[in-house]
Amino acid sequence: MLIELHLLQSFPVSNLNRDDLGQPKTARFGGHTRARISSQSLKRAARTLLTQHGIDPSELGVRTKRLRDAAADLLATRGRDKEQAQDICQAGLEEIGFAANAATGLTKYLLYVGQPAQELLADYCDHRWDDLTKTVAAAKKRKEDNDKSPRKTATKTAAKKPTKEAQEQAKRILDGTRAADVALFGRMIADNTDFNVKAASQVAHALSTHAVVNEFDYYTALDDLRPNAEPAADMIGTVDFNAACFYRYANLDLDQLATNLPDDTDLVARSTRAWLHAFINAVPGGKQNSMAARTMPQTLLGVVRETGAWNLANAFLSPIADVPDLMTASTQRLVTHFQQLRTFYGDTQLRHTAIASVGGDLGDVPEDEIAPTLDDFVSRLLTATKA
Known part of the structure; x- marks a missing residue:
């Protein structure tokens, strides 16, 4: 209907x-x-x-590239070191198949998720803190080795496909079945269609x-402190419009x-x-x-x-x-x-x-x-x- x-x-x-x-x-x-x-x-x-x-x-979704930092901030309120928490959440996102830029913390596209997503990601990373710490340490070691041998081809680690357990966790974290706007307007994730929601x-x-026919408005602005003896426009511009x-x-x-x-x-x-x-x-x-x-x-x-x-x-x-x-x-x-x-x-x-x-x-x-x-x-x- x-x-x-x-x-x-x-x-x-x-x-x-x-x-x-x-x-x-x-x-x-x-x-x-x-x-x-x-x-x-x-x-x-x-x-x-x-x-x-x-x-x-609470029944609406969130569109964001900043899921890593949002989860890290929550972990910081639980007593975790914030900088380390960012690295852990970075590794946690990669583990469930959604890598973020290491420098900015941004995912490569906006994720449309339910309100609980940042807390669920924080919970996931907190639970797997020790394992993810090892993952972060191994990644830093590879980077150091590459930096020491700049003339050699940098060693690249192929992106790992999430395990079945990690995929299940990803579905739970990115769940949109309680978000009215996700249900109304849908969600598309091009490289992981399992998470798509039909609008x-x-x-x-x-x-x-x-x-x-579009028209334009020509406008000027004056400097309030300009001496009266020097009348002139201090800003000139146009704005397009129609009706x-x-x-x-x-x-x-x-x-x-x-x-x-x-x-x-x-x-x-x-x-x-x-x-x-x-x-x-x-x-x-x-x-x-x-x-x-x-x-x-x-x-x-x-x-x-x-x-x-x-x-x-x-x-x-x-x-x-x-x-x-x-x-x-x-x-x-x-x-x-x-x-x-x-x-x-x-x-x-x-x-x-x-x-x-x-x-x-x-x-x-x-x-x-x-x-x-x-x-x-x-x-x-x-x-x-x-x-």
Whole structure:
């Protein structure tokens, strides 16, 4: 079973998600340039809101390259020497198949783990302290021997494949079955697919319903202590921006979510509700201090379906243009496209449809599908998942 969210959200002057040149991201769609917000940016914005909607911080994962030092700090609080603890945790990570850079302590990619991971790694290293101490000493001896013979080819020790016991410990340490965000957004570890988690939620890049042309703001700043007799700008720069009405789409596979959070129906239910609220409220943070583009979606279409998934972006394949009310035109285009798909493909797979609009005209939408408030909109969707 899936829940789908289709949102129309208009932003004034903004640069919510910029590219490597600092410009708002764009994409060509339907032969025209559209404003774009990446799915990664939207997921990040939603993830930071989960604790505001019923998920405890302890039920979220941690994305980090600094697992070694976090575990070492814990060992230091238990009376272990901190510098030695770093070496031990370095060896411990290598033993379970996740080496960290010896100089920086960083793993080569971000690990998405549950909150207990640093403590579990500390426990593992504490338990194997003596054996790992020997491993560290042997590694230092090899390095010293190589340093003494610089003209010779340095002796390299091939990375050892973790033992079966170490692999089991790695699964326990990196466990994500109690982390709601890991369950929602998944986890990929390219060189160790055993630790991958299939995302329960899919998120599309948001696209403007109309064509856009990025603009730029020319600004200056003055030195408050400059003498009045010397007027001039002490800083000159530009900031790129656009203003656009976006179509946003995301879905949540409830069966996959239950698989990712086994034997915890309460966390599954709370994660579902939190996902709905978080995505509706998600706004990326790019350039918000200087532009304050804090708007809310004005049209919300929610669908609970047994199978399949419909991204309705093709409603805007032909960009909306020359209309007095862009949001109303976008809403009508969205609703019409959805009704056309229902008529052509049938709606037997649809359990429930709910639509809400902040002061907008929904046209020929059946009265029983219109939700007057956000709470009613969310409640209808959640109730339909239990029917």
